[in-house]
Amino acid sequence: MSLRSFRFDPSLTREFIAFGGSLYAGGARRVPPFRREIIRQLSPDFYFYQRAGNDHRRFLAYRAGRVAGRIAAMVNAEIRDGDRLPVGLVGFYECVDDDGVAAELLEAAREWLRTEHGVRRIRGPMNFDFWHGYRFLTKGFDREPYYGEPDNPAYYPEQFELGGFAPLRAWNSIEINGREKLEALIAPWRKRHELLLERGYRFVPATRLDLRKEWPALHGLIDRSFDGFPDYTPIPFTEFKALLSGVGFALAADVSGFVYDQAGRAVSFGVIFRDLAGAVRAMNGRITPLGALRFLSRLRKRRRFNFFAAGSLPEEEARGTGVGRAGFFAMIDESLRRGYSDFIFAQMPKDQPIQAFFRRLKIEPQREYTLYEREA
Structure with a gap:
């Protein structure tokens, strides 16, 4: 297995984007993101790359000459820990069901964040910030997905946990019909x-x-x-x-x-x-x-x-x-x-007060999402 790292290399960026589609090819439940939006977010003129203090590095993993995984390591200068030090982020994560490939990707991202930016903590998955894709689906894989829901294979959370990450915060969604x-x-x-x-x-x-x-x-x-x-x-x-x-x-x-x-x-x-x-x-x-x-x-x-x-x-x-x-x-x-009369109350923090009203009606969450963190 081999790794390649880059920022805006056009050829490698095309491979980075293409792998996100090929990994899910034939998946009947998948609601794919719009390709042009992914291209926009990975282009040099995207707003994230223009802000002072922000940085990133992308990684592709190859197995037998073919892409087997991808990840982006990012520093958003506005996301900081309790001591006001930048927190490292990992996002755009996609990987085959191979814990060895996952470990190499996560370690490469961790090493870059630690050595280049001295971060002490790393969170993910998060693409840039709160506004773009973040969190894994961790429960509810049997449910019909809705547009805008985090969507990932069921083995991703375990790959993160094997890579030293632990749950940091959790959200859930509740569907009511009638x-x-x-x-x-x-x-x-x-x-x-x-x-x-x-x-x-x-x-x-x-x-x-x-x-x-x-x-x-x-x-x-x-x-x-x-x-x-x-x-x-x-x-x-x-x-x-x-x-x-x-x-x-x-x-x-x-x-x-x-x-x-x-x-x-x-x-x-x-x-x-x-x-x-x-x-x-x-x-x-x-x-x-x-x-x-x-x-x-x-x-x-x-x-x-x-x-x-x-x-x-x-x-x-x-x-x-x-x-x-x-x-x-x-x-x-x-x-x-x-x-x-058919509603999904989407991605609510588990500690949000409104959760008590659902519990009062004995309505249980059907989906869960998790953001992970580890020490660098």
């Missing part, structure tokens, strides 16, 4: 919603907004809402727009939106996506005329929705208005009114 449980879930927040309406708060769906004009407000609101979240880092507005443009086709604008306070200030938001896993799978990672036809042919075959993200301004939370719960009620209540 009106009855959704109505029971939101029932405790109905009065809070009514109270805020009486106080002059407004719950405005995205269909009533010029979203392109609202993007700066949403960018700022998300930035403030997630400030302090583990490993959260802000991204430039240009990259935020690029990410939104890439998923805008899936936005359920009729049930996503903002909450405005009495002064007309956006204080909370919620984002729900239509789960287009089947339609995106049909495109096989490529945006072509044929792929578009396949996408459209499957677009209406599944009416499952993904409650993707929500947040509120910290000062609003500190006031105890309950705007987050009221906004959650408004979104699910409007969804039920429109006949949407």
